[in-house]
Amino acid sequence: MSQFKFSVGPWNVHEGADAFGPDVRGSIPFEEKIKKFKEIGMDAVQFHDDDAVPEMNSMTEKQIKEAAADVKSLLNKYGLAAEFVAPRLWMDPHTMDGGFTSNSKEDREFAIWRALRSADIARQLGCDKIVLWLAREGTLCQESKDPVEGNKRLIDGINAILNYDKSMKVLIEPKPNEPIDRSFIPTIGHVIGLSYRTADPNRVGGLIESAHAILAGLDPANEMGYALAAGKLWGVHLNDQNGMKFDQDKSFGAENLRQAFNQVLVLKKHGFGNNGEYVGLDVKVMRTQKLEVSYRHIENSLSVFRMLEKKADTFDWAFQKKCVAERDYEALEHYTIKHLLNM
Ligand code: 3MF
Ligand code: MG
Numbered sequence: 001m002s003q004f005k006f007s008v009g010p011w012n013v014h015e016g017a018d019a020f021g022p023d024v025r026g027s028i029p030f031e032e033k034i035k036k037f038k039e040i041g042m043d044a045v046q047f048h049d050d051d052a053v054p055e056m057n058s059m060t061e062k063q064i065k066e067a068a069a070d071v072k073s074l075l076n077k078y079g080l081a082a083e084f085v086a087p088r089l090w091m092d093p094h095t096m097d098g099g100f101t102s103n104s105k106e107d108r109e110f111a112i113w114r115a116l117r118s119a120d121i122a123r124q125l126g127c128d129k130i131v132l133w134l135a136r137e138g139t140l141c142q143e144s145k146d147p148v149e150g151n152k153r154l155i156d157g158i159n160a161i162l163n164y165d166k167s168m169k170v171l172i173e174p175k176p177n178e179p180i181d182r183s184f185i186p187t188i189g190h191v192i193g194l195s196y197r198t199a200d201p202n203r204v205g206g207l208i209e210s211a212h213a214i215l216a217g218l219d220p221a222n223e224m225g226y227a228l229a230a231g232k233l234w235g236v237h238l239n240d241q242n243g244m245k246f247d248q249d250k251s252f253g254a255e256n257l258r259q260a261f262n263q264v265l266v267l268k269k270h271g272f273g274n275n276g277e278y279v280g281l282d283v284k285v286m287r288t289q290k291l292e293v294s295y296r297h298i299e300n301s302l303s304v305f306r307m308l309e310k311k312a313d314t315f316d317w318a319f320q321k322k323c324v325a326e327r328d329y330e331a332l333e334h335y336t337i338k339h340l341l342n343m
Contacts, residue, residue, distance in 0.1 A: 002306055003268070007083040007278040008037055009046035013294055016287045019246075025291045034078050040299055044081040044278050047071075048088040049118045052125065056117060057092070064117055068124035075125070082125035083278045084171065084207075084235065087114040090135035090179065098136040100157030101150045101184065108153065112160045119165040130161055131207055131235065133173040138183040150184045151194070159199040169203045171234050175212040178247050187216050188223050192230050207235035209282055210263060211249055214241040221262035228270045236272070237282035238263065238301065249284035252301035253308065257340055264308040265315070279305065311340060 010033050015023035028036075030051075037045060050056055053067040075082060089099035089111050097103055099111030118130050137154060139145050158170050172194070176186035185191055188206050195204035206227050210220040227233035240250040240260065253260035266272075273279065283297045316335065323332035 002309055004273050004279045004305075004309075005043040005276075006041060006302060006305075007044035007046050007280045008042050008298055009048070009280075009282065010034075010051050011048065012281065012283055012298060013285060016285065016289070018287055021287070024287055025289075025294060028291075028294070031074060034074060034080060036295055037298075038078045038080055040295060041302055042080065042298075044083040045075065046083045046131075046280055047085045047121070047125065049085055049114060049121055050088050050091075052085065052121050053117075056114075061117065061120065065120055065124055068121040072125050082122070082127040083280060084127060084129035084131045085118045085122040085125065086131040086133060086173075087111070087118040089114060090133075095136055098138070098145075098180075100134075101137045101145060101153045103145065108157075112157060115157060115161050116164050119161055119168050122168060123165065128167050129169050129171055129234065131171045131173055132158070133175065134183060134185050135175075136180055137185065138177075138180040140181050142182060147184060154184060154194065155197055158194075158204060162198060162200045162203055169205065169234065170198075171205050171207040173207040173209060173212070173235075173237065174216075175209070175247070176216040178215070187213070187218065188227050192227065192232055195232065205232035205234040207237060207280070208233065209237035209239065210252070210260075211239050211241035211247055211282075212237075215244055215247060217244060219262075220259065221266045224263060224266050224272075225270075228266065228272065233272060234275075234277055235280055236263075236267070236277075237280050238305065239281065239283045249282055251283050251297045251304070252281065253304035254300070257304075257308075258336065260304065261308050261311055261336075261340060264305060265312045268309065268312050315339060 013033055015027055016025045017023045052071045053064050056064050089095045094107045094110040102108050161170055172191040174185050174187050174191050176183050188208055191206040195201050198204050208223050213220040213223040224233055238252045240255040241248050242255045281301050283301050285294045285297050
């Protein structure tokens with residue numbers, strides 16, 4: 001039995017559109033997705049603010065809270081928790097030039113309004129985590145924003161959430177690029193540095209996505225290790241990525257099994273989950289998949305994670321120690337490969 005609890009977001013089951021083509025599958029109603037997530041073995045659901053409360057821009061704050069309370073009842077019906085709420089600050093025309101770091105004052109205020117509503121929604125859903133994927137907080141044109149000012153504006157945005165609701169934690173999910181060219185906060189190192197300049201560093205941490213680390217040319221397990229060492233790994237988005245190109249969100253372990261194994265190893269070895277953290281997935285269905293089998297990537301990611309947990313449990317640490325003592329890393333590397341191949 002896994003020591004971990006798992007989560008996934010409703011956007012992980014979608015209609016198959018990509019940057020070069022429209023939808024190829026029908027939509028699955030929200031409740032049906034929730035029900036299926038539970039059947040697959042999920043413990044919690046990840047939310048964008050408008051996954052929980054669609055059309056929230058045209059609603060009053062009271063109406064938003066009431067709509068979120070209905071979602072909480074739905075989660076209760078299926079025995080699922082909510083892991084976090086993330087303001088979707090990249091879809092709205094108000095955030096064309098970024099949210100907290102937009103050059104437009106009015107748009108910056110809109111971003112903060114949405115972030116505070118995320119805190120309201122999170123409270124209703126019974127969770128205490130706000131995730132900020134800083135999608136457009138950076139530049140398409142480098143000369144369009146001052147990077148020093150950009151960092152200060154990010155801190156102002158984070159502080160607004162911290163001051164508004166003292167029970168909320170803010171988890172920044174770093175990504176180096178896409179949809180923008182240059183992100184102000186590209187890696188977990190930047191996240192942790194920034195956290196210490198906010199109003200309450202103890203409530204600011206990180207969520208690491210495997211694909212985002214790979215896009216930055218970094219090793220996901222080492223990035224996780226860095227955040228674990230700082231006591232600031234409060235969420236993960238496990239998936240996989242074939243090199244440094246557009247964000248692929250492939251099934252966990254589908255491209256690089258050894259890299260996936262090392263993520264499981266570091267999470268297991270260092271007690272990730274002991275404070276209630278979830279092993280989150282952020283995986284995208286292939287465009288070619290038919291509607292009836294559009295949850296396969298979630299099932300496969302979970303299945304690979306569990307197989308790799310067994311591999312972590314049966315890893316021969318005595319042999320590892322011997323190899324380290326003899327500095328025979330060729331032997332250790334070959335053992336690891338054989339172990340993963342069941343040979
Ligand atoms: C983009 C992402 C996002 C975030 C999500 C929650 C749409 O690369 O990874 O998924 O994970 O917005 O923060
Ligand atoms: Mg993600």
